[in-house]
Amino acid sequence: MKVIICGAGQVGWQIARQLSGEKNDVTVVDNNPDLVRRATDTLDVQGIEGFASYPDVLQKAGARDADMIIAATHSDEVNMVTCQVAHSVFDVPRKIARLRAQSYLTAIYSDLYRRDHMPIDVVISPEKEVAEAAMRRLAAPAAFDTQAFLGGSAQLLGISLDDDCPVLNTSLRQLTDLFSTLRAIVVGVRRDRTLFSPDADDQLYAGDDVYLFCKSEDVARTLEIFGKTNRKQERVVILGGGNVGLAVAQALEARTDRVRAKIIEKNRTIAEHAADSLERTIVLHGDALDNEVLTEAGIARADAVLCVTDDDKVNMLSAVRAKQAGCAMAICLVNDPSLVPVLDALDIDAHINPRATTVSSILRHIRHGRVRNVYSVGDGEAEVIEAQVLSTSPLSGRRIRDIEIPEGVLIGAIMRGTDYMKPAGETRIEEGDVITLFSLADDVPEVERLLQVSIDYF
Incomplete structure (x- = not known):
């Protein structure tokens, strides 16, 4: 091409x-x-x-x-x-x-x-994509990454494993046996800054970042099994009232469950525009790095602070100040990928990479085959691809164990009609199924070959 x-x-x-x-x-x-x-x-x-x-x-x-x-x-x-x-x-x-x-x-x-x-x-629209990513982070604060698939029926969760995680040093095969009714599967593990697709005999260790697919209804149980609790976000402070901050505040106002949101914006014109565009959200004109302004916004009682100004360093420093003041969770927007490794040392819980969200949106429209959704993982290290299986696909009519799938690829979930299926070796993929695949970057061309049909090039 x-x-x-x-x-x-x-x-x-x-x-x-x-x-x-x-x-x-x-x-x-x-x-x-x-x-x-x-x-x-x-x-x-x-x-x-x-x-x-x-x-x-x-x-x-x-x-x-x-x-x-x-x-x-x-x-x-x-x-x-x-x-x-x-x-x-x-x-x-x-x-x-x-x-x-x-x-x-x-x-x-x-x-x-x-x-x-x-x-x-x-x-x-980068701003729209980033606002949606911010809403996903707020909805699953215990995960460092999250994305919806299969029309919202499945969730990709990124979870960091702590020392007190209950399932450490247990093989994935044993986890499947222990929690046989849990509709979740581990598809990726980052260990020592290297991302790989695990096999059934691999174990999980403290410090691992794991990516897993689970049915949306099983998210809370999945997080609990991995030692995480999902706190409800009732008070949110947004630092930055531009397009992204405004879109998040409007989305929070539209939610049925009441969320108290406040915006801090340094530019008076932008602050006034945000105040005019919102109904219940309080907009404060001030510097996000000013402790007095943060105190006025009630940062100590906030469940989350979302730092989305147009300056990476302001986002990071204001996130640190908010955490020091007592805020439970800090999410910040980081454009420069070289700054991401610093976030853990600063005790910043999650970050949003505008480049990754925009790249994911573009890839969704250029992948071959009947691709419905694409999500770029990390710094382009892997992709999660959602696609429909057509009759001429090499996947159609075959059991998963019989398909020659590369080592760096795992099937995370299958949707047949309205039925959600957790994939197993004996599962047979049928024409019309919608599947999600986690693929390391080097194996994406082979995944496209498995999904591609000559009459359906784009």
């Missing part, structure tokens, strides 16, 4: 890394020569310097025979014009654009992206 990626920033670079690693023909376009050079020096990609919306630049990038263009520059308008040029001049079949401005995303203007208007096949 020939793909042109416009924008060589964090998101563009990560997408280029994943697609080039899977032997796709990738060309990166950016008007910053340093970013283009970084991409060509570190990845197996071609680089073109120039403005992505210019027809002659797209011509140099090979747009005439491209299968897809991904517009992920820092400018919404450049991304939109790039897709228009790719359609009108080069007839590129698939066009994906990242758009940030909320005005472009309002549902009443969705006709804007019709083929005869502004022909964008998929619109990705």
